[in-house]
Amino acid sequence: MKLNNLATFLLVVPLALASAVPKERKQTYNGYKTYKIATHNNPAEVRAKIAKFAAIPFNTRDDVHLDVAVPPEEIAAFEALGLETTVLSEDLGADIAEEGPLVAYESPVGVQAIPSLTWFNNYHAYADHITFFNDLQAAFPTQSEIFTVGKSFQGRDIFGIHIWGSGGKGSKPAIYFHGTVHAREWISAKVVEYLTYNLLTQYTNDTAVKAIRDAYDFYILPVVNPDGFVYSQTTTRLWRKNRQTRSGSTCVGTDINRNWPYKWELTGGASTDRCSETYKGLAAGDTPENQALVAFTQKLKNGKGIKFYVDWHSYGQYILLPYGYDCNARASNHAAQNTLAKNLAAEIQKSYGTRFTYGPSCSTLYKTTGSAPDYLTDVGGATYAWTIELRPTSSSSNGFVLPATQILPASIEQWNGLKYLLANI
Numbered sequence: 001m002k003l004n005n006l007a008t009f010l011l012v013v014p015l016a017l018a019s020a021v022p023k024e025r026k027q028t029y030n031g032y033k034t035y036k037i038a039t040h041n042n043p044a045e046v047r048a049k050i051a052k053f054a055a056i057p058f059n060t061r062d063d064v065h066l067d068v069a070v071p072p073e074e075i076a077a078f079e080a081l082g083l084e085t086t087v088l089s090e091d092l093g094a095d096i097a098e099e100g101p102l103v104a105y106e107s108p109v110g111v112q113a114i115p116s117l118t119w120f121n122n123y124h125a126y127a128d129h130i131t132f133f134n135d136l137q138a139a140f141p142t143q144s145e146i147f148t149v150g151k152s153f154q155g156r157d158i159f160g161i162h163i164w165g166s167g168g169k170g171s172k173p174a175i176y177f178h179g180t181v182h183a184r185e186w187i188s189a190k191v192v193e194y195l196t197y198n199l200l201t202q203y204t205n206d207t208a209v210k211a212i213r214d215a216y217d218f219y220i221l222p223v224v225n226p227d228g229f230v231y232s233q234t235t236t237r238l239w240r241k242n243r244q245t246r247s248g249s250t251c252v253g254t255d256i257n258r259n260w261p262y263k264w265e266l267t268g269g270a271s272t273d274r275c276s277e278t279y280k281g282l283a284a285g286d287t288p289e290n291q292a293l294v295a296f297t298q299k300l301k302n303g304k305g306i307k308f309y310v311d312w313h314s315y316g317q318y319i320l321l322p323y324g325y326d327c328n329a330r331a332s333n334h335a336a337q338n339t340l341a342k343n344l345a346a347e348i349q350k351s352y353g354t355r356f357t358y359g360p361s362c363s364t365l366y367k368t369t370g371s372a373p374d375y376l377t378d379v380g381g382a383t384y385a386w387t388i389e390l391r392p393t394s395s396s397s398n399g400f401v402l403p404a405t406q407i408l409p410a411s412i413e414q415w416n417g418l419k420y421l422l423a424n425i
């Protein structure tokens with residue numbers, strides 16, 4: 001056993017305890033092989049067979065297939081199970097290496113200097129995301145301000161930027177974005193930051209941008225799960241939930257996007273197992289992150305109202321409309337939403353040929369309860385409230401780990417899509 005494999009071996013835990021990794025050392029995933037396992041509508045049987053392995057499940061919709069990363073020392077035993085598998089990647093560690101190192105950010109020199117676009121060539125540490133946003137805001141002090149909506153479980157500020165146009169601060173309906181509620185979905189922070197960057201820097205040299213800026217107030221929160229995001233950078237790259245501890249359990253973390261106080265009580269769209277990746281919490285809205293986001297959402301609703309909300313996620317390339325809680329439920333303006341999503345997908349595809357699938361969240365992807373778009377639609381009063389699942393495709397080998405070279409194209413295609421969208425709602 002090679003030394004790096006030995007280190008990995010020492011960190012492995014049974015599947016059921018995957019959320020309770022006690023070590024704070026960084027997990028490398030070197031030699032982890034990733035598989036797509038066919039489940040034939042019986043994922044429980046497959047999950048039971050692999051329960052003794054330290055396999056890490058990737059996807060949450062598992063009726064057709066369950067994607068897992070298997071540590072090197074367990075590959076032989078795993079393959080001996082004879083499951084119906086396809087190899088997605090020979091080495092998850094190599095995929096993560098392709099993602100590149102976290103590069104140090106340097107603030108631009110000069111008063112009101114705009115940060116460099118090189119920000120979008122690499123991934124960065126959480127502290128740099130804060131600095132970048134502050135620098136960006138400082139370059140446009142009369143058109144924007146930084147705000148915080150509250151604190152995370154570990155006490156980090158949940159911050160955002162408010163951008164306004166010619167009508168002045170707070171005069172128009174809200175365009176409202178959340179990024180990175182799921183910690184490991186790093187591309188969502190980058191894409192949200194690229195949209196922010198262009199909304200600010202293109203205002204005076206693109207009439208289409210001026211028009212949308214003057215029509216709406218933008219409220220953009222790039223990382224609404226800062227504790228999980230930091231943990232995914234320092235310790236466990238594939239961490240999803242927040243880092244909330246609860247008495248009586250060694251498992252850490254609640255899925256903030258299964259914790260919204262709307263249809264939370266329904267079954268089948270989240271987990272009551274504290275160790276699960278989709279753990280919903282003990283009560284609706286019992287995560288500090290969700291409480292902060294709910295309060296801010298109510299503030300926007302009671303202000304000029306919410307025109308458009310997007311919760312930015314990865315991966316799979318989906319544009320998901322309401323609802324998540326019921327596969328037969330449709331928003332009252334569903335026909336308009338569906339047409340808009342279809343046209344947005346076509347617009348996104350024009351940039352690099354990337355194909356996005358669109359449709360109601362539950363029937364297109366999977367059932368979710370206590371999710372943000374359902375709350376935003378029925379409680380927050382948003383005209384549109386969507387989830388956008390960014391690159392790569394659902395059949396990708398590396399899933400949440402998108403190479404740094406794809407940050408810009410993944411961002412540019414969304415920016416082109418957004419310009420179309422906001423001119424047509």
Ligand SMILES: [Zn+2]
Nearest residue numbers: 182185313314
């Ligand atoms: Zn997600």
